[in-house]
Amino acid sequence: MKRLRLDRWGAQFLPPQYQVPRPRVLCPYQQASHDHRIQHSTRFYRSTPAIRDTPDYEDSIDLATPLEQLPSPPPKLASSSAKLAALHARLSLPSKLPLHTLARCLVDASADPSPDFNNSSLAILGSEILGYHTSEYLLCHYPRLPMTVLFAAQYAYVGPKALRSMTLEWGVEVAAEPGGEVDPGLLQLKRLRPEEAVIQAGETGRPNQQWAYRRGTSSRIVYDDQFGDLKKDATTASGNAMVVGSSTAQGPGATDEEASKNFVRALVGAVYLHAGRAAAKRFFEQHFLSRQLELSKLFDFKHAPRDLSRLCAREGFESPVARLISETGRLSRHPVFVVGVYSGNDKLGEGAGASLDEARIRAAAAALKGWYLYSPIDAMVPSDVEGGDKEKKKWEPAMIDIGEIIT
Amino acid sequence: MPLQALRTVARSQNGVGAFILQCKRLDFHYCDWAGSSKGMNSFLQSHLPAFAASNPQIEITVSPRPRKHPVIKGTYINGREKAVCVRNMEVKEILAKAELLRDANGEKLRKAKKPVKSANESVRGIWDPFHGANWSI
Structure with missing residues (x-):
């Protein structure tokens, strides 16, 4: 079985213009608090667009711009926010994850359209990591699960509603209005106003989209997202962070649910980038997989x-x-x-x-x-044997069922 | 559509995987002048730094409340607040009140009547007359 190179995902999801050589200014999110770790974690820099070396980034930080004119709190305020430090400790986040990155995870693209400062790129990575771990758990532990139930189970674990309730259970508050002067420990989003809340038909990535064909289960697997829902914007799914940032900037605001979803995903992506694959998996197991879901009721x-x-x-x-x-x-x-x-x-x-x-x-x-609902005893998931450790368990192939009943 | 699925959301079980402390903020209010704040003022100077350092999950704010009794107010993840008036209390008593607010979950106090509360169905199931030993008349 070919191993998934998860550590390369971060780079793969970025457009070519972000895969630039390391800039002369290091990532400001790490430089401030973790200078001694910079050598250790340089390999992560490739995958975050925060380090794009643009003159406008330095201008926006160094010049004395009034905080009220900034769309989101500047990174330097992160280390002085009590809310942010409390959130970091409350979630038992790894110490490798600096407060600056946590602050960036809390900035939605609707608040700050600049992909250098919002969480859109981290959210894409985190979404893939969440989807990967959820689906490998479900597929290996319940190999006979029908496809529709699999979709619903993924929705129950990492769907937008689940992530929203998770944000509430983590005690993350939403800022009334985003801005540079707002506490960085609050979730920053520009709210969708009711008169703007019209359903916009985006590109779903389906052929013959204009005909509104019936969506069968097989086509959902191919064309739709991990929950079997239509993609809102197919360009988002292809992992183009720049497009995410810019498209949301022109669009209306976001709902609390969307912003919370992006925050949780971005946090998972940030844990992965700063603390590594094992820490991201542990975070997933502790916060997501530990939730109770009765599959028989789906x-x-x-x-x-x-x-x-x-x-x-x-x-x-x-x-x-x-x-x-x-x-x-x-x-x-x-x-x-x-x-x-x-x-x-x-x-x-x-x-x-x-x-x-x-x-x-x-x-x-x-x-x-x-x-x-048959479940093999001692089922393993592929990520159990990922990594180069010699003490890891030996991979035992997962059971693959021929599939559900088609009537 | 032979088989459809119902959408739901997995329920959190705090403490099964990760544990999230339910108290997210503690506000300490004091008065510089009044005698009822004497213990509170010495608590803020002597004990609060150590208390805050040992409970990093909690955001702690200290603010004056002139000509009022000292109060500790806890804000919880479920949105509720608990306030304890600590007038004329000693430092040790105030620390005990702060720990009480820290350990609370923010819900209204209610009596636990059953020893076990579970989200799972009983393994044994409810009794029914059709299974088990038959009753012969």
Whole structure:
């Protein structure tokens, strides 16, 4: 199996103009607080566009511009913000991650359109890292998960709503209005005003977009994002940070949800860039994977008995038969029937319902969930064996299922 | 569409993976003149630096509140506030109050009636008459 070179992702997602040689001015976000680590982490500089050596960057910092005229707080204020330091400690972020980068993660592209100062480039990297770790966990631990449920599970772990609630649970407050004088520990965004909130049809990256064809599951895998949703702007997905920054600048503001989503993603990207792959994975496991999600409640079967009989036919089992196990009060106002579905002598599932049909359908759904939610014991994910450590575990290939039932 | 999925959001379980301290800010209010702030003033000078250093997760602000009793006010992640008046208290008592506010989760105090509260379904399930030993009359 070919190893994913995660450490190169940062550079791959940047447009060519950012892949410049190291500038003579080091990244200001690190220089201030971590001079002794600069030699250690120079390899990360390639991947952050914050170090683009442009004269306007130095002008904006060195000249005595009034803070009120800056779109976002200058990086030098980050080290004096109590909110920012408290947030850093509250999230137990690695000490390699400087406060300046954390401050930059909190600046949304709607507040500061300049990609040198906003979090758009970090958010792209963080989005890929989150998507990678979530999908490898789900695919290796639940190899038979149907595609739609896989989409929903990813949405539940790292979807915009989950990231928004995570931001709230981290105690991150949103600034009323962005600006240079605002505390850098607040999430900076320019809010979308209600009259501007019209749905803008962006480029979704689908062929024949104007015809609004039906979106089947297979085409969602190819064309849509990791949650099976239409891409808002296909140029965003290709990882062009410059386009993200500039397009949002002309557009209206952002919602709290979008800004929170970008903040969390940018933070994951920043942890990855400053502290490395292992720290990013640990951060993901502690903050994302530790959340509780009941996968069995994500299923919404339309024709469970039909799916089950197709499954049995495909797997070579005897065709399922529903049998009544017990019942009470058939002629009463609230009868209860317990029905099991059997394949030969094996009971595949059991369900209770107020009518025979309901119980049969519940039993078939239970049997299908039992199949789809199979989880191998001691499943490994590819990132467990990433890295050059000799003490790492040996890779055991993950189970690949032939797929869900197509009816 | 044979099988569709329902969208939901995974619930956080604070402390299972990462632990987020629920107190995010502590405001210390004092008065330079009034005698009820005597303990508070010596707390601010002697104990607060060490308290702040040992609790870096909390943003700490100190501000005067002239001609009023000294107050410690905690702001929590769930949006609620808790304020404790520390008038005429000794330094040790004020430290205990600050630690109480730090350790609180910001929710209203309520009695825990059940020993275990769980988000998971019971493994045993609710009782039903159709399983287990049959009852013979």
